[in-house]
Amino acid sequence: MKQNKVINIEGLTKTYNEFIAVNEISFDVNEGEVFALLGPNGAGKTTTVEIIECLKTPDNGKVEIFGINLEDKKKQNEIKRKIGVMPQNFNAFDWLTVKENLDYFRKLYDSKISIDELIDRVGLTKKTDSMYKTLSGGMKQRVGIAISLINEPELLFLDEPTAGLDPQARRETWNLIKKLKQQGKTIFLTTHYMEEAQELSDRILIIIEGKIVASGSPSKLIENYGGNKSIILKNCDRKILDKNNIQYESDRESQVQITYDNNDQLFKILASVTDDPNVEIEIKKPNLDEAFLNLTGRRINDEGLAK
Ligand SMILES: Nc1ncnc2c1ncn2[C@@H]1O[C@H](COP(=O)(O)OP(=O)(O)O)[C@@H](O)[C@H]1O
Ligand SMILES: [Mg+2]
Incomplete structure (x- = not known):
């Protein structure tokens, strides 16, 4: 089945003064998929999406959305009509209720959408008349x-x-995003959370310092870069492993780690320790964390910093 491309980007570059924030990146986004740009703070994620949203002008490269080239300024309104944007650090009017906020934006867009239905879709019916500023962080995001x-x-x-x-x-x-995907939306996500990218995305583009490091489905990235499968045995009798010719590594007195490729090897390891009453098996x-570490030599912490 031929997939429809909703976004096609080739050689996109954006600089701020001398600084190269996005450095010759190329990718496509297919209709109906959840596509994630995954990378630490400063990677160039927001810059990339703001270019696609027609908010920033690129220095170089081709950007097509729904087959319309961004350089065709007259057609940019056509793009804007078909896209929805939730910016980073989003905020609405603190002193308006949920419904009043949505009414404001509905009029701005001259949209005919039913606000009550929309509020129901994002699971905020009980908060319809609550002031935005009184909502929890998760509700504000909704x-x-x-x-x-x-x-x-x-x-x-x-x-x-x-x-x-x-x-x-x-x-x-995440559940709301999955529901939107089921309803046929194409979703372009940026995140610095591995688990989020792994849970939601059909395809991930890993980006660091404005450059693409790797791309693919979560399972392909994990398969290609996630390292070996391994089993950890705690408190096991190492003599049994030696006797069975099972190679292991150990960085702790109480445990050994054994890498394996297939189920036959795993079963052999497990069979060798079945009679050991003290052994604990893990x-x-x-996972994507390991893949990211192997690809970049870094991990991203909760705040989005790469270490
Ligand atoms: N308007 C701007 N002027 C100068 N530098 C900027 C501007 N916006 C972003 N940057 C810099 O560009 C880099 C990429 O930023 P950004 O696209 O926001 O990355 P991300 O969203 O991945 O955190 C960062 O080093 C940031 O400081
Ligand atoms: Mg950002």
Whole structure:
């Protein structure tokens, strides 16, 4: 099946004075997918999305959205009508209620959407008449997502939609994003959270210092860069492993780590320790964290800093 490209970018570059924030990046986004730009603070994620949203002008490169070239300034309004945007650090009017905020944006866009239905879609019915400033962080983000939906866009940009949220609010936002995907929206996400990219995305583009480091589906990235599968045995009798010719590494007195490629090898390891009453077994699956570390030599902390 041929996939429809909603975004096509080739050799995109953006500088601020002398500083190269986005450095010759190329990628496509397909209709109906959740596509994530994953990288630490300062990677160039927001710059990239703001160019696609027609807010910033690139220095170089080709940017096409819905087949329209960004250089065609006269057609930019056509693009803007079909996209929804939730900016990074989104904020609405503190002293207006949820409904009043959405009414404001509906009029601004001259949209015919039902505000009550929209509020229901983002799960805020109980907060319809609550002042924006009294909402929790997760609820504020949902107002942001509702505003981005006000013109019933085909393509949605969510720039760090769960930054700073607690785990439960983050999960609720993820569920909302999954629901929007099911309803046929194409979603362009930026995030510095590995788990978020892994949970939501069909495809991920890893970006650091304005350059693409790798791209692919979460499972492909993990398969290609996530390292070996391994099993950790705690308190096991190493003599049994030696007797069975099982190679292991150990950086702690109480445990050994054994890498394996396939189930046959795993079963052999497990069979060798079945009679050991003290052994504790932990199977380590490669994940996106490991893939990111192997690709970049860095980990990203909760604040988005690469270490
Ligand atoms: N308007 C601007 N003027 C100068 N530098 C900027 C501007 N906007 C962003 N930058 C710099 O460009 C780099 C990329 O920023 P940004 O696109 O916001 O990255 P991200 O969203 O991945 O954190 C950062 O080093 C940032 O400081
Ligand atoms: Mg950003």
